[in-house]
Amino acid sequence: MTLAPSSIPHRDSLSKAVGAERFSTDFSPPGCLWAGARRAGEPHARIKAVHTAEARAVEGVTAVLTGADVPGSNLQGIIHKDQPVLATDTVRHAGDAVALVVAESREALARALSRIRIELEPLPGVFDPELALKPGAPLVHPGREGGNLLSRGLVEKGDAPGAFAGCDVVVEGRYETPMQEHAFLEPPNGTARTTPGGGVEMVVSTQAPFRDRFEIGHALGLDPMRIRVRAPYLGGGFGGKDGATVQCLLALAALHCGGRWVKMCWSREETFLAGYKRHAARMRVRLGAARDGELKALDCSMHFDSGPYAHLTVEIMALALEHAGGPYSIPHTRIEGFCAYTNNPVGGAFRGFGVVQASFAIERSMDALAARLGMDPGELRLKNALRMGDANCAGVAVESPSGVTQCLEAVMAHPAWAERAAWKAGAPAFKHRGVGIAASLNAMGYGRGLPDSAAAKLELTRAGTFRIFNSVPDMGQGNAAAFVRMAATALNQDPAVFELVQPDTRLCLPAGSSSASRTTYTYGNALLKACEAMHAKLKARAALFLLADEPDRLRLAPGAVVDEATGRSVPLSMIGAMLSRDDRICVDQFAMPVVENPPDTGKEFRLGFPHRYFSHGACVCAVEADELTGQVELKSCVTAVECGRVFDALGVERQIQGAAAQGAGFALLENLAVDGGRILAGGLDTYLIPTSLDLPGLECLAVDGDEPTGPHGLKGMGEVGVHGPAPAVAQALQDAVGLAVRRVPVEPEDVLRALRGEKA
Amino acid sequence: MREDITVTFTLNGAQVSIETSPGRRVLDLLREDLGLPAAKEGCGSGECGACAILVDGVARLSCLMLAAQLEGREVVTAEGLGTCENPHPIQAAFAASGAVQCGYCTPGMTVAASELLARNPSPDRCEVREAVSGNLCRCTGYVKIVDAVMDAAEAMRGGDS
Numbered sequence: 003m004t005l006a007p008s009s010i011p012h013r014d015s016l017s018k019a020v021g022a023e024r025f026s027t028d029f030s031p032p033g034c035l036w037a038g039a040r041r042a043g044e045p046h047a048r049i050k051a052v053h054t055a056e057a058r059a060v061e062g063v064t065a066v067l068t069g070a071d072v073p074g075s076n077l078q079g080i081i082h083k084d085q086p087v088l089a090t091d092t093v094r095h096a097g098d099a100v101a102l103v104v105a106e107s108r109e110a111l112a113r114a115l116s117r118i119r120i121e122l123e124p125l126p127g128v129f130d131p132e133l134a135l136k137p138g139a140p141l142v143h144p145g146r147e148g149g150n151l152l153s154r155g156l157v158e159k160g161d162a163p164g165a166f167a168g169c170d171v172v173v174e175g176r177y178e179t180p181m182q183e184h185a186f187l188e189p190p191n192g193t194a195r196t197t198p199g200g201g202v203e204m205v206v207s208t209q210a211p212f213r214d215r216f217e218i219g220h221a222l223g224l225d226p227m228r229i230r231v232r233a234p235y236l237g238g239g240f241g242g243k244d245g246a247t248v249q250c251l252l253a254l255a256a257l258h259c260g261g262r263w264v265k266m267c268w269s270r271e272e273t274f275l276a277g278y279k280r281h282a283a284r285m286r287v288r289l290g291a292a293r294d295g296e297l298k299a300l301d302c303s304m305h306f307d308s309g310p311y312a313h314l315t316v317e318i319m320a321l322a323l324e325h326a327g328g329p330y331s332i333p334h335t336r337i338e339g340f341c342a343y344t345n346n347p348v349g350g351a352f353r354g355f356g357v358v359q360a361s362f363a364i365e366r367s368m369d370a371l372a373a374r375l376g377m378d379p380g381e382l383r384l385k386n387a388l389r390m391g392d393a394n395c396a397g398v399a400v401e402s403p404s405g406v407t408q409c410l411e412a413v414m415a416h417p418a419w420a421e422r423a424a425w426k427a428g429a430p431a432f433k434h435r436g437v438g439i440a441a442s443l444n445a446m447g448y449g450r451g452l453p454d455s456a457a458a459k460l461e462l463t464r465a466g467t468f469r470i471f472n473s474v475p476d477m478g479q480g481n482a483a484a485f486v487r488m489a490a491t492a493l494n495q496d497p498a499v500f501e502l503v504q505p506d507t508r509l510c511l512p513a514g515s516s517s518a519s520r521t522t523y524t525y526g527n528a529l530l531k532a533c534e535a536m537h538a539k540l541k542a543r544a545a546l547f548l549l550a551d552e553p554d555r556l557r558l559a560p561g562a563v564v565d566e567a568t569g570r571s572v573p574l575s576m577i578g579a580m581l582s583r584d585d586r587i588c589v590d591q592f593a594m595p596v597v598e599n600p601p602d603t604g605k606e607f608r609l610g611f612p613h614r615y616f617s618h619g620a621c622v623c624a625v626e627a628d629e630l631t632g633q634v635e636l637k638s639c640v641t642a643v644e645c646g647r648v649f650d651a652l653g654v655e656r657q658i659q660g661a662a663a664q665g666a667g668f669a670l671l672e673n674l675a676v677d678g679g680r681i682l683a684g685g686l687d688t689y690l691i692p693t694s695l696d697l698p699g700l701e702c703l704a705v706d707g708d709e710p711t712g713p714h715g716l717k718g719m720g721e722v723g724v725h726g727p728a729p730a731v732a733q734a735l736q737d738a739v740g741l742a743v744r745r746v747p748v749e750p751e752d753v754l755r756a757l758r759g760e761k762a
Numbered sequence: 763m764r765e766d767i768t769v770t771f772t773l774n775g776a777q778v779s780i781e782t783s784p785g786r787r788v789l790d791l792l793r794e795d796l797g798l799p800a801a802k803e804g805c806g807s808g809e810c811g812a813c814a815i816l817v818d819g820v821a822r823l824s825c826l827m828l829a830a831q832l833e834g835r836e837v838v839t840a841e842g843l844g845t846c847e848n849p850h851p852i853q854a855a856f857a858a859s860g861a862v863q864c865g866y867c868t869p870g871m872t873v874a875a876s877e878l879l880a881r882n883p884s885p886d887r888c889e890v891r892e893a894v895s896g897n898l899c900r901c902t903g904y905v906k907i908v909d910a911v912m913d914a915a916e917a918m919r920g921g922d923s
Contacts, residue, residue, distance in 0.1 A: 015857035018865025019872060020849055021800020021840035028799040185900050187804040187812055187866040237802065237866030238900050270805040478864025478901045652860040656906055660863060663903030686809035686898065694891040694904040 012483035037255035039099035045679025046127035056117040062110030074223025082312035094310030097276035127345035131307040134342040142343035160334035165299035169290030173370040178745035182280035188237020190247035191267035194256040201228035210515035239477030241351030278350025285363035309348035322356030327395025328364035329406040365729030397601030405644020409620035412642040436738025442725035445613035454594035456513035458528035466575030473513030492533035519718030526713035531590035621726020632750030642703040647715030661723030669731040774842030789824040800840035811897030814870035840869030855914035863901030
C-alpha cells in the first residue's frame, strides 16, 4: 500500500517554514562572547609547546586556555572516556583541539586563533584498521594494554566451521565501506554561561541533554546536577550530535567568562575535521547454503576503524555483529569483530549504527550466492527471511511479528521489480540499466545491559490546556509532533491545546538520547502512561464538581469532563484553576523490555547486546549507467518498511525517504577521502551529498504491522530505511554492467572498468 | 581598518539604514544586527543554500554577500515572505506537505522556490528540482519539497491546474 498523506502537519513545520523557530544557533544573548578551538592539523604528534602570548595580546581576547587549564579528568567519552577536551601531550588526529580562545567578537577570535603557534613533533601514524593490529604498528595510546586493539567481539551460534562442510555452495567475499559525514545542515554549536550558584547552563544542539551533564561533569570535574542543558529543535543530527561536540569546550569557556554568555559555533570545515564519522569498515564474509538456496552457515569477520578515541565504536561494532546475518535465518554463525585505534578522524554514531556496514556485506553475499545458484535474488531472500520463532544470527528468537517477508513481497510486487525486464530492455543508446533488491532489519533501542528508559511529565495548566515536557530532542525526525498527537488522542483533546516544552534538564524528566530508533517508542510509552494518570485524575477531580460518586462513568471531551448520566459537564479550565501545581502534574516512566534469556554469546558486550525488537525493510533500486562517462543515475528507489502500526503515515514516509536519500548518497556519491589521517574532501564543495537533481522520486511503502508493546502499536523506524540503497544499487550495477561492487561509493571509473571487462 | 559605512535598503518592505563595516557579511548583518535569524549558516561558502535571501527578487546567498552590496536594493528574507499567522503559500505548502523535517534548510528553500514561482507560475517537477538544486537538504530526500512547491504553485494560481 502506498501511504496516504496525513492531514495533520507537524506542529513545528510552520514555525520552521516561516523562519520563526529558534535553533540553538539562533540564541545570541546581547553581549555574548565567542569561543573557538585551535585544532592540531597533524594526525599524530607530540606537543612540545603551545605558544599563546601573541593570541592573548589580540585586542578583545579575554581568555586563551590550554590543556593545563582543564579541571577534572580532561577526558570525554560516553562510555569509554579517552578523548581529551584539550590535548595536553599528544595529538592523535588532525582534529584534536589544542587550545581554546574566548573573545569579544568573532573577528578577534579568528585573529587570536591564527596567532596560536603549536610546536609539534610529528610521530609515525597508523591509518588502516587492519595494519593497526599488526605487531610493530605505531601505537595510538602507548602503554595501553591491548595496544591498538580497542575491542574484539565474538557472536556465535551452532557450529559454523563444521557446517560449511555440509554446504553445497559456499561464497566468499571481502567488502569495504567508507567513512561517511553526517552533513547535518546546522553545525555543532551552543551557548553557555556560569550561574551565580556555581553551576553552568547551556543551550546546545544535542541529541542527549541528560547524558551531556555527566560527560561535561566528568571531563571538567563539575557537579553534573548543577549543569543545566537545554536542547531546542536540532538542525539535523543523524547521530553526529550524539556525544559531546561543543559541550565540554563550551563549559570550559564559560568557566572563564565570569557569568557572561559565550557562544561556540563550528565552521563547516571544523565540523568535517573534528566531528564524528560513520566508521569505515572492512568485512570478510563466507556464506554457505544448500543447493535449493537454504542458508546453512555464516562466517564473518569485521574490522572497524575507530579513529583515536573509543567514543561509541565498541557499541557500534556490537550492533554490526548482531546484524551481520541480515534478516535471514542461518542456523550456524560465527561473527567476529575488531575495532582498532588509528590516527584517522573519530568514528561515531550515524543512522544505522554499524548495521549499514554489516548490511552491505551480507546483502552482497546474498547476491553472490543467488548468482552461483542461478536463483532470483528476491526469491533467495524470501526463502531465508526470518519468521516468527526463528533465531537471528545472534541466537535471539524473533518474537514480535517479523515484517521482512511482507516488505520483500511489497517491493517485489512493485513495478520497479516486477516489470524490470521490460524496463531494462528499453534502455536508451549508450545506457545500461539494472535493478537490484535488498532486505534489512534494524534493532530498536539500546539493547540489554543499558536501561532504555524515559520519564514523561504532563501538566494541566491553570487555563485548562496541557503542557508536555518533552525529554527527547527532535532533530527533525518528528517525535515532538508525534508526542502531541499521542497525548491528544489519549486525552481526546484538540492537538492545539498542547504546548510542548523542548528538552531542558531542569524542567523535564530524565530520558535517554534521541537515537537508536527509540524516541517515539520509549518516551511515547512513558507519555501514554502519564496520560492515563492524567485521564484518571481529571475524572476524579471533575467528579467533585459534578457530584458523581462513580468517576469511571465520566468521559473526557474536548475541553471538558462530561457526565453523560446527567448531561452536565465541567470545563478543564475550571479544574485547572482549582488544582494546586503539584496536583496538575502527572508523571510516569517506561523502560523498554529486554531479551529475557540472552544467548550465551557476545559476552564482551556489557552494554547494548542483544536486542529484542527490530524493524524491517526491503528496497529496490533501478540504475542507469552511462557507458561513455561511467556516470550512474539512480532512476528509482522503492523502500518498504515494517515498523509496527503506522501511527503517522506522513511521518513514516518522510523518515524513510530521508533515510533512503542518505543511503543513496552512501552508495553513489559520498566519499570522505582521507589520506594519512588528513581529510581531503573537507567541505560541502568536495564532499558531495545528494541534491534534488541526484535523487529520483524516492518511494515508500509501509507494511502495516503491530507491536503489542509499542505506543499505539508502533516501533521505531528512523534507521531501517538507510540500509537498502547501497546493496540494492550494487546489485543493480552488477545487473547493468557486470560490476562486482565490493565497496561504496561506486565511482564512474569502476563502471568504466567493468564495461571494459576489467576486474573491480 | 576601514571605517563604517551607512547602508540603506528595503528590508521586508521597510526602509532600513544601518551603520556597519563594509566587509560585514550580509548573513551576519541580518542575523545579528537586524535580528532576523531565518537565514541560516550551514557552510559559509555558498554550497548549501540555507542562507538564501531575495535581493531584487533574485535568490542570493547571504553568506557570500557583503553589506555594501545591499545599498539601494530590495531585500526579502523568509521572515518577509510570511509569518505563522499569515504564511506565504509556499511556506504553508511546505508545512502541509511534510517538506519540513529539521527545518534548517527550509527558509532558504522557500526563498529559492519563491523566486521560481515568481518567474514561472506553472513549473513542472523537473523545473522545481532544478530551481532548488542549490539548496541542500539532508533530511527529506527532496520528494516532499518538490510536492510542496507544486502544491504552492497551484494554490498561487488560484487552485486551477
